[in-house]
Amino acid sequence: xxxxxxxxxxxxxxxxxxxxxxxxxxxxxxxxxxxxxxxxxxxxxxxxxxxxxxxxxxxxxx
Amino acid sequence: xxxxxxxxxxxxxxxxxxxxxxxxxxxxxxxxxxxxxxxxxxxxxxxxxxxxxxxxxxxxxxxxxxxxxxxxxxxxxxxxxxxxxxxxxxxxxxxxxxxxxxxxxxxxxxxxxxxxxxxxxxxxxxxxxxxxxxxxxxxxxxxxxxxxxxxxxxxxxxxxxxxxxxxxxxxxxxxxxxxxxxxxxxxxxxxxxxxxxxxxxxxxxxxxxxxxxxxxxxxxxxxxxxxxxxxxxxxxxxxxxxxxxxxxxxxxxxxxxxxxxxxxxxxxxxxxxxxxxxxxxxxxxxxxxxxxxxxxxxxxxxxxxxxxxxxxxx
Numbered sequence: 001x002x003x004x005x006x007x008x009x010x011x012x013x014x015x016x017x018x019x020x021x022x023x024x025x026x027x028x029x030x031x032x033x034x035x036x037x038x039x040x041x042x043x044x045x046x047x048x049x050x051x052x053x054x055x056x057x058x059x060x061x062x
Numbered sequence: 063x064x065x066x067x068x069x070x071x072x073x074x075x076x077x078x079x080x081x082x083x084x085x086x087x088x089x090x091x092x093x094x095x096x097x098x099x100x101x102x103x104x105x106x107x108x109x110x111x112x113x114x115x116x117x118x119x120x121x122x123x124x125x126x127x128x129x130x131x132x133x134x135x136x137x138x139x140x141x142x143x144x145x146x147x148x149x150x151x152x153x154x155x156x157x158x159x160x161x162x163x164x165x166x167x168x169x170x171x172x173x174x175x176x177x178x179x180x181x182x183x184x185x186x187x188x189x190x191x192x193x194x195x196x197x198x199x200x201x202x203x204x205x206x207x208x209x210x211x212x213x214x215x216x217x218x219x220x221x222x223x224x225x226x227x228x229x230x231x232x233x234x235x236x237x238x239x240x241x242x243x244x245x246x247x248x249x250x251x252x253x254x255x256x257x258x259x260x261x262x263x264x265x266x267x268x269x270x271x272x273x274x275x276x277x278x279x280x281x282x283x284x285x286x287x288x289x290x291x292x293x294x295x296x297x298x299x300x301x302x303x304x305x306x307x308x309x310x311x312x313x314x315x316x317x318x319x320x321x322x323x324x325x326x327x328x329x330x331x332x333x334x335x336x337x338x339x340x341x342x343x344x345x346x347x348x349x350x351x352x353x354x355x356x357x358x359x360x361x362x363x364x365x366x367x368x369x370x371x372x373x374x375x376x
Contacts, residue, residue: 017368021365021368024361024362024364024365025365027358027361028358028361028362031151031358032151032152032154032155033152033155034152037143037145037148040142040148040151041142041143042142043142044138044142044354044357044358047357047358047361048357050361051357051360051361051364054361054364054365055364
């Protein structure tokens with residue numbers, strides 16, 4: 001966990017890609033889950049932030 | 063005349079063209095070759111995407127000749143608070159998850175069997191891949207006949223194995239069975255595709271690895287889990303990626319089979335999107351819908367490609 005936070009602080013690709021991946025996965029789950037309408041409403045913004053973040057951070061150093 | 067074909071082609075170039083090309087740098091020549099593809103890509107992919115994003119912020123209707131107003135994020139707000147859209151997302155999730163699950167499971171099992179050498183191997187491979195060569199519209203159409211409660215073969219097969227009366231249930235008319243009816247047909251049609259990809263993966267594993275494992279007295283079970291599965295995994299992931307993207311935009315098969323019904327239980331997002339765009343003519347709204355689907359598929363594909371690269375690096 002500390003290496004993950006350290007990677008985030010030092011703008012390392014691995015940690016930021018992991019964060020972006022979690023956001024995308026969470027957004028897609030929120031979009032397609034049948035339990036909570038509010039999660040569906042905010043799903044797109046979560047996926048969009050994750051996807052844009054993924055594109056940007058994939059250019060960070062290893 | 064020189065015998066070398068390259069010299070002959072060079073000599074065949076008209077002098078005017080040769081003179082013009084000779085003056086170009088390598089970079090310019092490279093752009094000359096790549097240029098048409100880039101222009102085509104911009105015209106066919108990038109421009110429509112930007113135009114769709116632009117339309118998604120408007121109240122544009124393609125069948126009305128009137129002024130277009132920019133309405134900000136209102137289309138997105140409407141879509142993301144609409145319970146019907148939410149239901150179609152759930153129907154898509156159900157369809158995606160189960161089709162991919164069954165196709166991978168059955169496709170891998172078939173590939174594993176076909177990879178074993180036996181008599182009639184090639185004939186069986188041909189028979190198995192036949193469904194994926196058919197048109198989805200045709201498949202949808204003839205499965206509606208197979209699913210007919212009175213005359214359909216499917217119901218009689220179910221009756222034969224389970225004893226349930228063939229005319230007592232309707233696969234495409236029942237709210238609880240209709241989602242499964244489209245899963246069954248898509249699995250029937252596209253499992254051969256997954257099988258072929260898995261077969262390519264299985265045939266790429268050298269026999270020497272298994273021979274080494276035999277020397278180390280590894281059991282068949284252990285060989286399967288520690289050699290076969292990890293080496294086929296990149297191929298399997300590729301198959302899942304292809305099928306995931308394809309099924310996310312599945313349209314023709316489901317329209318022919320159930321038309322999105324009964325009610326809206328099998329209305330997948332692509333069907334919903336088409337109705338918004340070309341039946342209700344809410345072009346701006348449909349554009350926003352398309353952008354949401356695009357971002358979702360793009361995000362998923364990004365994660366997936368990253369995972370695929372990691373597996374290949376191992």
